Every structure is written in structure tokens, then in C-alpha cells.
Amino acid sequence: MANKLISEMGLPKAIANIFAARNILTAKDALSLAEFELMELLDVGLAEVNAAVAHISEMACPPYQTALSLMEERVRSECLSGHLPTRLKGLDNALCGGIPFGTLTELVGPAGIGKSQFCLKLALLAALPSSYGGLNGRVIYIDTESKFSSRRLIEIGVQSFPEIFHEAGMAQEMAGRILVLQPASLAEFTESLQQIKLSLLQRQAKLLIIDSMAALVSGEYERDFRASRQHSLGWHISSIKSLAEFSRIPVVVTNQVRTQSSDESHQYPFQVQNNDESMKDHGRVESHLVAALGIFWAHAVTIRLVFECNLGQRFIKVAKSPLSPSLAFPFVVTSSGISLLSDDGIEVMGPEICAIHCQGHNDLINFKQGEVVMIQSERSTPSHCGPEHPYQRHPRVSSTKLVLCEGRCHYPASQKLAGVDKISLL
Amino acid sequence: MEVADLPLSPSQRAKLISAGYTTLSSLSALSPPHLACDLNISEYEALEILRMVASQSSKTFGGTKAIVVGAQTAWDMLHEENFITRITTSCAELDNILGGGISCKEVTEIGGVPGIGKTQLGIQLAVNVQIPVDYGGLAGKAIYVDTEGSFLPERVFQIAEACIKDMVENSHFRRKDFQTCQDKLQPNAFLENIFYFRICSYTEQVALINYLDKFISEHKDVKIVIVDSVTFHFRQDFDDLALRTRVLGGLALKLMKVAQKFSLAVVLLNQVTTKFSEGSVCLALALGDSWSHACTNRIILYWDGNERYAYIDKSPSLRSASAPYSICGQGGNQISFTLQSCPEELIDQQDITIQQLGEKDIYVNYRFNVITGNLGQLNLVLACQFEGWREEQGGSVGQGTTAMRSSAHCSNAGSPLVGVRLPTFPASV
Known part of the structure; x- marks a missing residue:
């Protein structure tokens, strides 16, 4: 409504003409100026300007709704009362039924922890027919790190919904609903975002996944260009948010982690004075991973789920949510995607809520199922893995060679070892 | 002239x-x-x-009375201040440092890191403003201006339910009042009195704030305006920072005017940013230094250890202080304790802090000062806000400050305590 034309607002003819003559055409132009500036510019008295501004404001202001009508409308018009269930019982309970429509949900965690696995599962869930509790719609999957694995997608599908995927043609149908875009640059991404906006307006897609946002933005800018990075990020945030809101679909975005540089403190000036000593203590034990994209981005997301690894155990943690206390759920990645080990969350307190742990993450290979194992022999990382391959960031694993039995080579096709259900020792 | x-x-x-x-x-x-x-x-x-x-x-x-038109004497203002109504935050400690709650007629800014509970506090206030007069509330309505899209009506419903439960618990001795009020006390009625505006650009934000004047004259009982957050659009649509400062300044003035005219509270939620000062990076509220002059009160929410704290960064009438608060499934209610002596008013300067240990155990630390000159028998009552739980302890204390600690076991965060043991009295301190 910001660009609503003043000439169409039903102002008295005389004053509307003056606005037009001074090239103040939209509500945005008029409301960016103070009343006195307008008086000077338009050469009219204060009373007229006030009346005109009040009128323009009233017209440009969006209509109100009561919270009650908002809630009723959402319950009425949306399937599953406005949430996409993740089928992880504990998490669904904590989020009042799943990933809410119309908001931005962020997944953040170290590489290889299972964020993309979670995204793949969500994509499938949204594509499922409504009779199976899905959204029965298309999914737009923006894969910026080029790691979307359709083989893994089908594997998750077959394992978690055998009754659907074993039906003839259904696998094709389901996978056909997931549209993968792989933009190579921020500019391309921006362009595809515009297109998506159009297709969403036609109510074609039911879920948008961006995996990952950080890769795009951090790839484009050096550290020195922080300001411009924030600026363009700001544009993307508001356009993604408005996209989510107006098409009322869930939007899931993943984010990477980065190491916290030592000069960054997360304290207010008044706190520093108070507890200088406790701070030093603090710094030592604090985890040194923080979410990429900074605090500005963190304010913008409505729900933040942290995927982390603490003492060899992986957790999904609800780090920010208007609906739920901070709960952490232990999980494992299995052939059917992510599954929770327990549906009762562990309540997390204090700074732990925002911390991202990555301890014992190297024990990735330590599989639950039992048929485990790993092999040592001298071999460098497979040459076809890009520099961003997760295992390169974990030195202990990078020189490991895996040989898989049953003639199935999931590595690196599935990229995450998690995709493998049987490995045997050479 | x-x-x-x-x-x-x-x-x-x-x-x-x-x-x-x-x-x-x-x-x-x-x-x-x-x-x-x-x-x-x-x-x-x-x-x-x-x-x-x-x-x-x-x-x-x-004007015959005043020398300068529109002026008021300080004495008149003092008189008026006594009638200023306040909106409770549902957290006793926070209310304490705020002098009873968020005050009407003033603009209060609340800021904090993501996930600290700004939106929660905003929603809580939108609900609390509607507490009927019989229960010590304002029976007002709320305007909720959402710029970020983080307002979830389900959560409002939860908080309204919790608020009603609280009111009923706190006044169950007045059963017959309750019967008549029961139809009024439905969560849906609370939801109906929250006017929700979704704002998608800064122009709309300016337009809405201009329009508030008219809107509130049409909807009489509005007692609070919450803007969540004031920052979002101003942080990204602007190339021209001078224009931003000017627009924001105008906005703050208009909000102040509305707050005065309709004697309602304006609460602005703000985000934080990192700021480089004196050679180190620290957190600060967003929108810059000139904005920090715009609001009358400024409260910063922050983490200290495992607890959430609120700190009064700026206020003309309140001293700077901080208080812990917590958010639980049922909204921002936390366990609070009061300490009384029997016979009454023999102690002052009480200072009660609650320390959470692990998941379910808490310690209640309290210090008090015995004012009576007579050494002798004194009964202490430590009570918590949940009805039915209180602990009494008698003993003899001497004049001076005494510090004690008792431990409690909490069956679940936010639910009534199972029991607190008071330690035995020191014979004399």
C-alpha cells in the first residue's frame, strides 16, 4: 500500500492537484516528509496539510483484524490448522503441530549434521497426498550448495512411506512435485525469487525450502563489505518474509555456522562493568560456533531450530520460537530421514539456548544400528568432492576411506554418511 | 506575536x-x-x-490562570502522576523495578537479542491490559502493530488462558464475583479485544501511526499500543540515514502525543545490533544514538547466566535496576515469594532472590533487616504466589541483617511448588 497513488485516494480535487504538481505521487513520497516540509513544498497552510496527511495515512494504512478473527480465519481456511507436521512427535508438540505457515523457520547447525536431511523429509511431507497427511502440493527447493540428492530423497520416501512409494508411478509423481532450483549466484537467486513469487500467487507451491541462505550471501561478499551485505540481505529477508506471509506457506531456510571471532562479545556495556571476572570464565567454556548471517538475520526469523552435536549425541533444539520453550530432542539420522530418540524434550536454560555445539561430531561414523564401521587406509578425500564437502572440515574423517557392502555405494552420492544403512569393515 | x-x-x-x-x-x-x-x-x-x-x-x-499557555505546574503534575495507571507485566520482580508495571502516558522501549522474549512480553501486555477492573486491571483494549510477522494467535490464546487461570486463582475467595464474571473471562473475548495490524513497509508504519489518533477516538478503550518491532522496516529500506532519523523522530513524537492524549501506554520493541565503541564490540539497541533519545523509558532484556534479566537502561523516574524474569509454557509467570513477619512490620529491607538449581530444585535466598529494638520471638512467613503454599517458621532473632536460604522442589517449571523447607533460625545474629 506504500505505493498507492495519492490521486486515487479521494482527496479534495484542489489539494490532490497540488500534490500532483509537486511530483508527490505516492503515499511513500508524502509520508516521508514532515508536515512543515510539505507546507513549504506545496505552499498551503498547516490545517490543509494536516488534513491531507491524515487522509493519506488513513488510506495507506492496512485494515485491522482482531486476534480472534485472525485465529478463526486461519483455522478455517487452512488444512492442518496452519502447520506442516514434521512427523517427529516431540518436535510437533513443541511447535503446536509443526512448521507454521506464513513464517520463516530457520535450521542452523554445523555441516553434515542433518539439516538437509530434514529439508528433504519436509519436502516429501509437503508433496504427499492429503489422505496421507501431506499438503498435496508442489515444493520449491532452492539448493544453493548443489547438494540435493534425489536418490536420497527417494530412499527417504521408500523407507518412511513404503505404502505410497511402492505404488506404481507414485514415486515419480511425488518426486515430480519437488522442483529444484540451483542458482549459482545471488543475482540468479534474486531473479528466481521473483519468479517464485508469481507462481506462489497462483497457489501452485505449498512449501519453499532454501538450502542454504548463508552459502549465497557469504559467497558473494568479503568481510569488508559487511554493510552492503547487510543491505542486500535486508532486501532478501523482507521479500522472503512477505512471500511466506501472503501465500501462507511455510518457508524453511537453512543457515551455516561460523567460528566466532574472539573480539566479538555478546554483552551490553552495562553488563561488562558488572561481571568482568565471570566473563573471562565464561569465554573459556563457551562454544565458539555461532550462526552465520549475524544478529540482524536472527531477529528476522520467527522460529530457529539448532541442529547440534553434544558429546557425540545429536540434538534438535528449539532455540527461538514464540510458541515453545527451549527444548532439545536427541535424534539420529537413519535411512528414513531424521528420527527422534525421545519425544520428551530436555529443557534448555540460559546461554545454552543459543549455543551451537559441535563436540564429538567426528563420531558421525559411529552408527546406531550396529552394523557399523570405519576403515583406515591412506586416501585423500575423493577428488570429486567440492571444497565445501563436509568431511574436509573435520580432519579426522577426511582421510578415511569407506567401502560399502552389498554393492551399494552411497558415499559420496548420499553425501551424508547418514544415508548409509549398512557398512562393513574391510 | x-x-x-x-x-x-x-x-x-x-x-x-x-x-x-x-x-x-x-x-x-x-x-x-x-x-x-x-x-x-x-x-x-x-x-x-x-x-x-x-x-x-x-x-x-x-488565559487568566497561567502565564504561559498550556503550561502546568509541577504540583499539578505530581497530583496527576499519582493517578497514572500501570499495566502489570505478570512478573512481580519486573513490576517491582518498574514501579508497578508499564506506565500509561509514556513511551517505553524494550529491546533484546533474538529469542529473549520481546514478542512474548508484548503479547503478555496485550492480554494483561484487558484484566477486568475487579481484578485490579484496566479493562482496556490493545493495538498490536506487527511489522515482522511473528504474531501467532495460538500463542495469544495460550497466554490469555494462563492469565485467566491466574486471575481465578488469585481471587478464588470471591466465588460469587467469579460466577458473574465467568462469561467475560473467555480467552476468545481477550483475543477479540486485540486489534492487529500487519505492517509491510515503513510507509505503512508511518501511515498507521498518523492514523492512530483517529482510530483510537473511534475505539475508545484502547489502553496500550504495542509496536513489534519498530526497527524491522527501518533497518533495510533506507539508503538515506538522515531521512531515517527524521522520519523516526517524527514517529516518536506522534507516539508520545497519542500516549498523552488518550493516556495509554506505548510499548516499542526494538532489536539489537553490534556496536563498536572504545575499541571493543558490544551489543546495543538498534536504530542509532539519536533514536535512543526518543523514548521515555528503555528496558533491555538480557541473559545473565541461566536467567533472563530485564535492565532499566533509561527512565526519568525509576532508578536503574535489573530483575530476573522467566518465560514458561503458560506465559511469563514466575514463582515469586514474599516474606512477612508476624507480628507485622518488624522487618524491612527484604531482598529475596530465587536461584534455580538444575531442572526442578530452587533455592530461595532472603535477607531481611529486623527493625524492632527488642530482641525476641519473631515468626516469619515465606509465601509464594500460588495459593495454598506458605511456610512459617518461628525463632528468635536479634536486631540486624539476617540472611537465610531455603530450598524448594518444583514439580515442573511454572507449576506450584511442592514444598520449601525453611532453615532453622539462627539463635541470634
Whole structure:
């Protein structure tokens, strides 16, 4: 409504003409100026300007709704009362039924922890027919790190919904609903975002996944260009948010982690004075991973789920949510995607809520199922893995060679070892 | 008073001055046709000018009581301040440092890191403002301005339910009142009294704030306006920072005016940013230094150890202080304790802190000062806000400050305590 034309607002003819003559055409132009500036510019008295501004404001202001009508409308018009269930019982309970429509949900965690696995599962869930509790719609999957694995997608599908995927043609149908875009640059991404906006307006897609946002933005800018990075990020945030809101679909975005540089403190000036000593203590034990994209981005997301690894155990943690206390759920990645080990969350307190742990993450290979194992022999990382391959960031694993039995080579096709259900020792 | 001070359009003002009319008195005896002829303007315009002159001069000379029009004496203001109503935050500690809650007629800014509970506090206030007068509330309505899209009606429903439960618990001795109020006390009724605006650009934000004046005169009982957050659009749509400062300044002024005129509370939620000062990076509220002058009160929410704290960063009347608060499934209610002596008023300067240990155990630390000169028997009552739980302990204490600690076991966060043991009294301190 910001660009609503003043000439169409039903102002008295005389004053509307003056606005037009001074090239103040939209509500945005008029409301960016103070009343006195307008008086000077338009050469009219204060009373007229006030009346005109009040009128323009009233017209440009969006209509109100009561919270009650908002809630009723959402319950009425949306399937599953406005949430996409993740089928992880504990998490669904904590989020009042799943990933809410119309908001931005962020997944953040170290590489290889299972964020993309979670995204793949969500994509499938949204594509499922409504009779199976899905959204029965298309999914737009923006894969910026080029790691979307359709083989893994089908594997998750077959394992978690055998009754659907074993039906003839259904696998094709389901996978056909997931549209993968792989933009190579921020500019391309921006362009595809515009297109998506159009297709969403036609109510074609039911879920948008961006995996990952950080890769795009951090790839484009050096550290020195922080300001411009924030600026363009700001544009993307508001356009993604408005996209989510107006098409009322869930939007899931993943984010990477980065190491916290030592000069960054997360304290207010008044706190520093108070507890200088406790701070030093603090710094030592604090985890040194923080979410990429900074605090500005963190304010913008409505729900933040942290995927982390603490003492060899992986957790999904609800780090920010208007609906739920901070709960952490232990999980494992299995052939059917992510599954929770327990549906009762562990309540997390204090700074732990925002911390991202990555301890014992190297024990990735330590599989639950039992048929485990790993092999040592001298071999460098497979040459076809890009520099961003997760295992390169974990030195202990990078020189490991895996040989898989049953003639199935999931590595690196599935990229995450998690995709493998049987490995045997050479 | 000069003609140059009149709120006229620049061209009319220039005409008046060039025709020699510089003071109001020079205009006061004129007739409209005469002026129209002098200035070469239409008679209607001349009439408007003269009308304005008349209203201005009556303002200047008409007041008999005050020397300066529109002024109030400090004494009158003090009297008025006593009647300022406050909206409870549902957290006793926070209310304490705020002097009873968020005060009406003022603009309060609340900021903090993502996930600290700004939106929660905002929703809580939108619900609390509706507490009926019988229960010590304002029975008002709320305007919730959402710029970020983080308002979830389900959560409002939860908080409203919890709020009703609280009210009922706190006043169950008045059963018959409750029966009559019960139909009013439905969560849906609470939801119905929250006017929700979704704002998608800064222009809309400015427009809405201009429009508030009219909206509130049409919807009389609005007692709080919450803007969640004031920052979002201003952090990204602007290349021209000077324009941003100017627009924000105008916005703050208008909000202040609305707060005064309708004696309602304005709560602005703000985000944080990192700021480089004195060689180190620290957190600060967003929108820059000039914005920090715009609000009357400023509260910062932060983590200290495992607890959430609120800190009063700026306030003309409250001293800077911080208090812990917590958010639980049922909204921002936390366990609070009060300490009383029996016979009454033998102790003062009480200081009760609650320390959470692990998941379910808490320690209640309390210090108090015995004011009576007589050493002797004293009974202490430590009570918590959940009905039915209180602990009494008798013993003899001497004059001076005594510090004690008792431990409690909490069956679940936010639910009533199972029991707190008071330690045995020290014989004399």
C-alpha cells in the first residue's frame, strides 16, 4: 500500500492537484516528509496539510483484524490448522503441530549434521497426498550448495512411506512435485525469487525450502563489505518474509555456522562493568560456533531450530520460537530421514539456548544400528568432492576411506554418511 | 506575536509581510474585504487568515490562570502522576523495578537479542491490559502493530488462558464475583479485544501511526499500543540515514502525543545490533544514538547466566535496576515469594532472590533487616504466589541483617511448588 497513488485516494480535487504538481505521487513520497516540509513544498497552510496527511495515512494504512478473527480465519481456511507436521512427535508438540505457515523457520547447525536431511523429509511431507497427511502440493527447493540428492530423497520416501512409494508411478509423481532450483549466484537467486513469487500467487507451491541462505550471501561478499551485505540481505529477508506471509506457506531456510571471532562479545556495556571476572570464565567454556548471517538475520526469523552435536549425541533444539520453550530432542539420522530418540524434550536454560555445539561430531561414523564401521587406509578425500564437502572440515574423517557392502555405494552420492544403512569393515 | 509565526502557507505569509502586516495587532482590526483587497487574494482566504489571527490572539491573551499557555505546574503534575495507571507485566520482580508495571502516558522501549522474549512480553501486555477492573486491571483494549510477522494467535490464546487461570486463582475467595464474571473471562473475548495490524513497509508504519489518533477516538478503550518491532522496516529500506532519523523522530513524537492524549501506554520493541565503541564490540539497541533519545523509558532484556534479566537502561523516574524474569509454557509467570513477619512490620529491607538449581530444585535466598529494638520471638512467613503454599517458621532473632536460604522442589517449571523447607533460625545474629 506504500505505493498507492495519492490521486486515487479521494482527496479534495484542489489539494490532490497540488500534490500532483509537486511530483508527490505516492503515499511513500508524502509520508516521508514532515508536515512543515510539505507546507513549504506545496505552499498551503498547516490545517490543509494536516488534513491531507491524515487522509493519506488513513488510506495507506492496512485494515485491522482482531486476534480472534485472525485465529478463526486461519483455522478455517487452512488444512492442518496452519502447520506442516514434521512427523517427529516431540518436535510437533513443541511447535503446536509443526512448521507454521506464513513464517520463516530457520535450521542452523554445523555441516553434515542433518539439516538437509530434514529439508528433504519436509519436502516429501509437503508433496504427499492429503489422505496421507501431506499438503498435496508442489515444493520449491532452492539448493544453493548443489547438494540435493534425489536418490536420497527417494530412499527417504521408500523407507518412511513404503505404502505410497511402492505404488506404481507414485514415486515419480511425488518426486515430480519437488522442483529444484540451483542458482549459482545471488543475482540468479534474486531473479528466481521473483519468479517464485508469481507462481506462489497462483497457489501452485505449498512449501519453499532454501538450502542454504548463508552459502549465497557469504559467497558473494568479503568481510569488508559487511554493510552492503547487510543491505542486500535486508532486501532478501523482507521479500522472503512477505512471500511466506501472503501465500501462507511455510518457508524453511537453512543457515551455516561460523567460528566466532574472539573480539566479538555478546554483552551490553552495562553488563561488562558488572561481571568482568565471570566473563573471562565464561569465554573459556563457551562454544565458539555461532550462526552465520549475524544478529540482524536472527531477529528476522520467527522460529530457529539448532541442529547440534553434544558429546557425540545429536540434538534438535528449539532455540527461538514464540510458541515453545527451549527444548532439545536427541535424534539420529537413519535411512528414513531424521528420527527422534525421545519425544520428551530436555529443557534448555540460559546461554545454552543459543549455543551451537559441535563436540564429538567426528563420531558421525559411529552408527546406531550396529552394523557399523570405519576403515583406515591412506586416501585423500575423493577428488570429486567440492571444497565445501563436509568431511574436509573435520580432519579426522577426511582421510578415511569407506567401502560399502552389498554393492551399494552411497558415499559420496548420499553425501551424508547418514544415508548409509549398512557398512562393513574391510 | 508575529505574523511569521502563524501556520500559514509560505506564499500567504510572504504577501502579508510585504503588505506591511508583521504583527498580529496590525491585523486584528481589519475586515476581510479590506485585507483581500490589500493582499490581492480572494475574500474567502482573507477570512480564513483573520479567523486564524483571532484564534491565535485569544490563545495568547485569553488565559487568566497561567502565564504561559498550556503550561502546568509541577504540583499539578505530581497530583496527576499519582493517578497514572500501570499495566502489570505478570512478573512481580519486573513490576517491582518498574514501579508497578508499564506506565500509561509514556513511551517505553524494550529491546533484546533474538529469542529473549520481546514478542512474548508484548503479547503478555496485550492480554494483561484487558484484566477486568475487579481484578485490579484496566479493562482496556490493545493495538498490536506487527511489522515482522511473528504474531501467532495460538500463542495469544495460550497466554490469555494462563492469565485467566491466574486471575481465578488469585481471587478464588470471591466465588460469587467469579460466577458473574465467568462469561467475560473467555480467552476468545481477550483475543477479540486485540486489534492487529500487519505492517509491510515503513510507509505503512508511518501511515498507521498518523492514523492512530483517529482510530483510537473511534475505539475508545484502547489502553496500550504495542509496536513489534519498530526497527524491522527501518533497518533495510533506507539508503538515506538522515531521512531515517527524521522520519523516526517524527514517529516518536506522534507516539508520545497519542500516549498523552488518550493516556495509554506505548510499548516499542526494538532489536539489537553490534556496536563498536572504545575499541571493543558490544551489543546495543538498534536504530542509532539519536533514536535512543526518543523514548521515555528503555528496558533491555538480557541473559545473565541461566536467567533472563530485564535492565532499566533509561527512565526519568525509576532508578536503574535489573530483575530476573522467566518465560514458561503458560506465559511469563514466575514463582515469586514474599516474606512477612508476624507480628507485622518488624522487618524491612527484604531482598529475596530465587536461584534455580538444575531442572526442578530452587533455592530461595532472603535477607531481611529486623527493625524492632527488642530482641525476641519473631515468626516469619515465606509465601509464594500460588495459593495454598506458605511456610512459617518461628525463632528468635536479634536486631540486624539476617540472611537465610531455603530450598524448594518444583514439580515442573511454572507449576506450584511442592514444598520449601525453611532453615532453622539462627539463635541470634
